Amino acid sequence: xxxxxxxxxxxxxxxxxxxxxxxxxxxxxxxxxxxxxxxxxxxxxxxxxxxxxxxxxxxxxxxxxxxxxxxxxxxxxxxxxxxxxxxxxxxxxxxxxxxxxxxxxxxxxxxxxxxxxxxxxxxxxxxxxxxxxxxxxxxxxxxxxxxxxxxxxx
Amino acid sequence: xxxxxxxxxxxxxxxxxxxxxxxxxxxxxxxxxxxxxxxxxxxxxxxxxxxxxxxxxxxxxxxxxxxxxxxxxxxxxxxxxxxxxxxxxxxxxxxxxxxxxxxxxxxxxxxxxxxxxxxxxxxxxxxxxxxxxxxxxxxxxxxxxxxxxxxxxxxxxxxxxxxxxxxxxxxxxxxxxxxxxxxxxxxxxxxxxxxxxxxxxxxxxxxxxxxxxxxxxxxxxxxxxxxxxxxxxxxxxxxxxxxxxxxxxxxxxxxxxxxxxxxxxxxxxxxxxxxxxxxxxxxxxxxxxxxxxxxxxxxxxxxxxxxxxxxxxxxxxxxxxxxxxxxxxxxxxxxxxxxxxxxxxxxxxxxxxxxxxxxxxxxxxxxxxxxxxxxxxxxxxxxxxxxxxxxxxxxxxxxxxxxxxxxxxxxxxxxxxxxxxx
Ligand SMILES: Cc1cc2nc3c(=O)[nH]c(=O)nc-3n(C[C@H](O)[C@H](O)[C@H](O)COP(=O)(O)O)c2cc1C
Ligand code: SF4
Numbered sequence: 001x002x003x004x005x006x007x008x009x010x011x012x013x014x015x016x017x018x019x020x021x022x023x024x025x026x027x028x029x030x031x032x033x034x035x036x037x038x039x040x041x042x043x044x045x046x047x048x049x050x051x052x053x054x055x056x057x058x059x060x061x062x063x064x065x066x067x068x069x070x071x072x073x074x075x076x077x078x079x080x081x082x083x084x085x086x087x088x089x090x091x092x093x094x095x096x097x098x099x100x101x102x103x104x105x106x107x108x109x110x111x112x113x114x115x116x117x118x119x120x121x122x123x124x125x126x127x128x129x130x131x132x133x134x135x136x137x138x139x140x141x142x143x144x145x146x147x148x149x150x151x152x153x154x
Numbered sequence: 155x156x157x158x159x160x161x162x163x164x165x166x167x168x169x170x171x172x173x174x175x176x177x178x179x180x181x182x183x184x185x186x187x188x189x190x191x192x193x194x195x196x197x198x199x200x201x202x203x204x205x206x207x208x209x210x211x212x213x214x215x216x217x218x219x220x221x222x223x224x225x226x227x228x229x230x231x232x233x234x235x236x237x238x239x240x241x242x243x244x245x246x247x248x249x250x251x252x253x254x255x256x257x258x259x260x261x262x263x264x265x266x267x268x269x270x271x272x273x274x275x276x277x278x279x280x281x282x283x284x285x286x287x288x289x290x291x292x293x294x295x296x297x298x299x300x301x302x303x304x305x306x307x308x309x310x311x312x313x314x315x316x317x318x319x320x321x322x323x324x325x326x327x328x329x330x331x332x333x334x335x336x337x338x339x340x341x342x343x344x345x346x347x348x349x350x351x352x353x354x355x356x357x358x359x360x361x362x363x364x365x366x367x368x369x370x371x372x373x374x375x376x377x378x379x380x381x382x383x384x385x386x387x388x389x390x391x392x393x394x395x396x397x398x399x400x401x402x403x404x405x406x407x408x409x410x411x412x413x414x415x416x417x418x419x420x421x422x423x424x425x426x427x428x429x430x431x432x433x434x435x436x437x438x439x440x441x442x443x444x445x446x447x448x449x450x451x452x453x454x455x456x457x458x459x460x461x462x463x464x465x466x467x468x469x470x471x472x473x474x475x476x477x478x479x480x481x482x483x484x485x486x487x488x489x490x491x492x493x494x495x496x497x498x499x500x501x502x503x504x505x506x507x508x509x510x511x512x513x514x515x516x517x518x519x520x521x522x523x524x525x526x527x528x529x530x531x532x533x534x535x536x537x538x539x540x541x542x543x544x545x546x547x548x549x550x551x552x553x554x555x556x557x558x559x560x561x562x563x564x565x566x567x568x569x570x571x572x573x574x575x576x
Binding site: 016017018019021022023024025028029059060063064065066067078081082083084086087088119120121122123124125126127128132135137 | 229238239240241242243244246247278279280281282283315318319320321322323334335336337338339340355396397398399400404405406436440470472473474475478482483486487489490493494496
């Protein structure tokens with residue numbers, strides 16, 4: 001079931017567009033923002049609310065990299081693996097995370113604290129290597145600095 | 155040297171708010187434009203020779219001139235393409251975070267020129283700070299009467315919305331972007347009809363890059379001739395140039411269009427880092443052909459870079475140094491393209507993962523003699539004219555030029571059954 005707050009936010013977005021389904025990506029974002037990811041149940045509820053078939057909405061949800069259809073940890077690390085970060089050594093950062101958190105790309109730590117995902121170019125190539133944790137951008141990374149950063153996320 | 159786009163950008167402080175921006179001449183161009191006929195604005199922009207900064211370099215005024223102006227269309231749309239996901243590209247971020255009112259001013263004038271009453275900024279998800287400052291600036295512009303109904307009593311009305319994406323390179327392709335705005339998968343549309351005639355929700359639509367739009371207020375204020383005179387090369391205006399990779403001072407600079415690659419790397423980028431030599435560069439993002447040492451004096455404008463066998467693209471350069479494996483470099487690019495392909499066309503959907511696998515096997519030491527001709531075959535099959543959008547041909551540009559300039563590196567991987575750089 002969608003909560004009244006979720007419905008209100010979705011309706012606010014739907015009122016801004018001439019065709020109702022145009023707000024379906026916003027609806028996915030609104031629900032993911034609150035629940036961390038889009039479960040099958042959430043997907044069904046949103047589809048029904050938007051007047052779309054579940055399959056149609058799922059085809060949209062699975063198209064986009066940042067709609068999560070599986071549970072993620074409390075903090076999501078998005079590590080840039082594109083060209084400038086490749087040249088500047090994102091692989092070292094990856095190895096460090098793997099060793100320290102014992103997770104590879106697409107995995108979540110046992111305690112549910114972190115999920116690690118690869119991400120396309122974050123658009124900060126003059127400060128490579130870079131990553132984002134939740135909504136925060138970190139640049140000019142070194143393993144020492146990352147060590148400090150990770151301790152800030154519980 | 156004039157730097158119209160970045161003159162009011164200072165990364166150490168918040169962007170100018172509405173009052174500060176107005177105080178330095180901001181929104182004057184809107185007032186000037188509202189006194190002009192829409193066709194006059196389009197003509198000025200066309201005469202200025204402003205070319206699209208999103209990568210393809212099409213004359214902006216010409217693009218606008220295809221929008222029907224017969225008064226029969228109640229709705230038309232203007233969209234700012236702020237998806238910026240081309241690997242190695244970080245120029246629009248500067249304009250979005252640094253001076254959001256400049257973009258909004260450019261959008262108001264552009265919307266007026268095509269008589270669009272609704273506009274969107276399609277912003278990539280990752281640009282959190284940009285989203286914050288744009289929201290604020292849009293609200294200020296509404297409060298000041300530059301957005302909304304009957305702007306400055308001109309009878310012209312414009313709504314503006316910020317839409318943040320959920321991450322997919324294809325959202326930057328202009329017709330795929332329109333599908334994303336309509337709540338669909340971001341696959342491109344067949345053309346014709348072109349979006350100028352049938353775009354968002356089936357209505358006439360213009361999609362322009364952020365940097366393109368930010369140039370508009372200055373062209374209206376100062377005129378087409380002034381804009382042309384800013385350039386040192388064959389194309390008009392200034393350009394945001396960036397460099398990433400192993401130079402001493404990676405960064406981004408507004409410089410006259412037509413600044414040479416040598417000046418960019420040696421002067422602005424501070425030269426190569428100690429112990430590293432220049433081997434090649436992608437001049438404008440992941441989907442452009444390599445330029446090499448012999449091209450150092452090429453002027454970085456659309457025409458000159460094309461004459462050198464590549465494309466200016468986004469104007470943000472990625473440097474390949476002598477200690478980075480060119481095969482590994484291209485493998486990284488093809489991995490990106492294979493992952494981001496929308497899967498609509500067979501050559502792209504099937505060919506990119508195949509290309510990626512071949513490059514990976516070369517890197518792992520299991521390359522075979524015939525792999526080079528297989529890669530060459532792909533550059534043909536995925537080349538221009540075989541797919542619905544430019545992702546696949548773009549993906550082939552760094553590959554085909556790497557095969558041309560760094561062929562001995564590919565051969566060494568096969569002959570020595572290992573990556574010689576590891
Ligand atoms: C796969 C792909 C991705 C693109 N991404 C962007 C982008 O992020 N930003 C952009 O302005 N143009 C991008 N483009 C180019 C747009 O399709 C379009 O040409 C451009 O937004 C037009 O604006 P302009 O005429 O002002 O350059 C992309 C094109 C392709 C094929
Ligand atoms: S070229 Fe690739 S990305 Fe473009 S439409 Fe075809 S399959 Fe999609």
